[in-house]
Amino acid sequence: MTHAIPPFGNQAVAAAYLSFPPPMRKGLLTVRKLIFETAAETPGVGALEETLKWGQPAYLTPETKSGSTIRLGLPKEGGFALYAHCRTTIIPDFRNLFPDEFHYEGNRAVHFKEGAPLPLDPLRLLVRSALTYHLK
Secondary structure, three states, rough: OOOOOOOOOHHHHHHHHHOOHHHHHHHHHHHHHHHHHHHHHOOOOOOOOOOEOOOEEEOOOOOOOOOOOOEEOOOOOEEEEEEOOOOOOHHHHHHHOOOOOOOEEOOOOOOOOOOOOOOOOHHHHHHHHHHHHOOO
């Protein structure tokens, strides 16, 4: 596996990333890096906890409790996805901003195709929204 930035602090999470097929792993690691970068540049978020929830890499804000959990994984339909809690407005709010630019799974996920370029600026908005959800 390529070196993850930032390095993994949790070996179970590192193993989860290693279990992903290489094309999906590359995209998921890009989203992972974006999550950490967005957390670092967003006031009120604090340190992230990287752990596993339901066997998927998950990102929480335990220090400030500012955000809702973000998970990364592989949907059954193929590709990879960013998941948010389905009882939040994170995904619906994002879909209102970008109704046709992404493939959505109800109120819980945004799906990405293997090898397709990731639109990092809109994704940064989605991640920031999740990391600050409880500050609204």
